[in-house]
Amino acid sequence: MFFFPKNIPQICPNFNGMQNLIDTIENAWDNRDLLKEASTVKAIEQVIEELDKGRMRVAEPIEGGWQVNEWIKKAVLMYFPIRKMETIEAGPMEFHDKMALKKNYAELGVRVVPHAVARYGAYLSSGTILMPSYVNIGAYVDAGTMVDTWATVGSCAQIGKDVHLSGGVGIGGVLEPLQAAPVVIEDGCFIGSRCIVVEGIRVRKEAVLGANVVLTKSTKIIDVSGNEPVEYKGEVPERSVVIPGSYTKEFSAGSFNVPCALIIGKRKASTDLKTSLNDALREYDVAV
Numbered sequence: 001m002f003f004f005p006k007n008i009p010q011i012c013p014n015f016n017g018m019q020n021l022i023d024t025i026e027n028a029w030d031n032r033d034l035l036k037e038a039s040t041v042k043a044i045e046q047v048i049e050e051l052d053k054g055r056m057r058v059a060e061p062i063e064g065g066w067q068v069n070e071w072i073k074k075a076v077l078m079y080f081p082i083r084k085m086e087t088i089e090a091g092p093m094e095f096h097d098k099m100a101l102k103k104n105y106a107e108l109g110v111r112v113v114p115h116a117v118a119r120y121g122a123y124l125s126s127g128t129i130l131m132p133s134y135v136n137i138g139a140y141v142d143a144g145t146m147v148d149t150w151a152t153v154g155s156c157a158q159i160g161k162d163v164h165l166s167g168g169v170g171i172g173g174v175l176e177p178l179q180a181a182p183v184v185i186e187d188g189c190f191i192g193s194r195c196i197v198v199e200g201i202r203v204r205k206e207a208v209l210g211a212n213v214v215l216t217k218s219t220k221i222i223d224v225s226g227n228e229p230v231e232y233k234g235e236v237p238e239r240s241v242v243i244p245g246s247y248t249k250e251f252s253a254g255s256f257n258v259p260c261a262l263i264i265g266k267r268k269a270s271t272d273l274k275t276s277l278n279d280a281l282r283e284y285d286v287a288v
Contacts, residue, residue, distance in 0.1 A: 021046065022071050029074045032081075041082050047075035051138055052102070054123035058138050058156040059182050066158070066202070068181050073156065076121070076138045077175055099137060116147075125161075133165075136173055142187070154198075160187035160205070172198030186238075190280065202235040206267055208280040209236070210243040213261050220247065223263040232263075239267040241280055 024043040028034040035041070050056035051072070058076070059068045083098035090101075093115075100120040105112045109126030112118070116130035121137035124130070128141050131149040135141060138156035145163040153159060154173020165171065169191050174182040181200040185191065188206035195209050199217040203209065215221070215236070222245070223230040223237075236242060245262035248255050264284045 025071050025075050025078070028078060029071075032078075035078060035082055044075050044078050044082060047072060048079050048121045048137070051076070051121050051140075052123060054125065054140065057123075057140050057158070059158050059184065066181060066184055073138070073175055076156065079121070079137070122153075131167075138175070139173070154183065156182040158182055158184045160185060160189065162188050164190045166191055166193040166195070166211075168194045170196045170198070172196070174200055200234070204236055204238040204240075206239045207236045208239075208241045208267055209261075210241070210281055212244050213242055214244070214259060215261060220260040221263065222247070222260055225263060225265045236261075237263070241265050241267055241284060243281070 021043055024040060025047065028040045028044070047056060051058070056072055057069070058072050059066050080098060085096060085098055088095040088097060088101060102118040102120055102122065102124065108124060110124045111129045113129075113131050115132045116134070118124060118130065118135040119137045122135045122139040122141070124135065124141050125143040125145075127143040129146045131147060131151070133147045133149065133151045133153075135147065135153040136155040136157075139153045139159070140157075141147065141153060141159045142161040142163075144161050145159055145165070147153060147165050148169070149167045151165040151167065151169040151171070153165070153171045155175055156173055157171045159165070159171070163185050165185075171185065172183050174180045181202070183197050183200060184202045185197070186203060186205040189203050190208045191197065191203070192209050192211040192213065194212050196214045197203060197209075198215070201215045201217070203215075209215075217234055219233070221232040221236060221242070223232070223240070240263045242261050242263050245260045246257040247260050249258045267280055268283055
């Protein structure tokens with residue numbers, strides 16, 4: 001299953017349908033000598049263009065979860081070796097890189113504050129706001145989302161609608177291993193300052209992460225809002241309010257506190273979807 005328009009001939013004018021495009025990418029992945037052929041280069045460039053326009057996605061929502069399109073990740077990885085270094089000038093600033101930067105923000109309906117940077121091959125939906133921040137190739141940022149100052153959206157990360165990534169947030173990128181899911185931040189989430197979300201973590205709709213929450217595949221996410229703790233790994237349930245925590249773990253050298261994340265309750269139905277982090281946490285008498 002692929003996130004792709006029905007009118008494939010318009011999207012892939014140089015290929016006989018989707019399967020030909022996929023086969024070209026897969027063959028080049030198995031035989032890198034094919035990267036020297038014009039048809040392979042054209043296929044890879046076509047995929048990156050579709051990512052840039054949001055007509056393809058590295059990962060897409062399906063019933064019950066998310067599907068990773070590994071062949072698209074392969075195209076992103078092979079885009080690097082077919083590119084040449086070039087000098088990019090932006091006013092008095094100069095860069096030297098293989099990747100072009102996104103352009104035509106006014107046409108896209110995206111607000112970009114200096115010195116925000118987004119690479120070509122990242123999709124920014126209309127209504128997105130980039131404060132001085134960074135969005136990498138393959139990322140998907142949906143409508144109404146704010147990427148705040150010094151926040152980073154890693155390669156292939158999937159960010160939903162009306163999300164707020166606060167100052168200094170680090171959303172990890174996942175290109176390898178190919179089968180690994182990228183980080184997914186679903187619609188309406190509020191990610192507090194200096195949070196780190198990496199290694200394919202999924203933050204479900206309308207969840208709130210307090211400042212400095214760190215989520216990795218090994219992080220225990222513990223719901224402490226009931227009579228007994230309930231542990232999650234790899235995902236934050238919908239509308240959860242999460243703060244940093246710790247638990248005691250035994251090591252050979254003794255007992256030490258290890259970081260975790262604590263779910264202290266659910267976002268109230270009365271809470272506006274665009275509420276501030278402080279408002280969401282105040283409902284639980286927590287100041288972060």
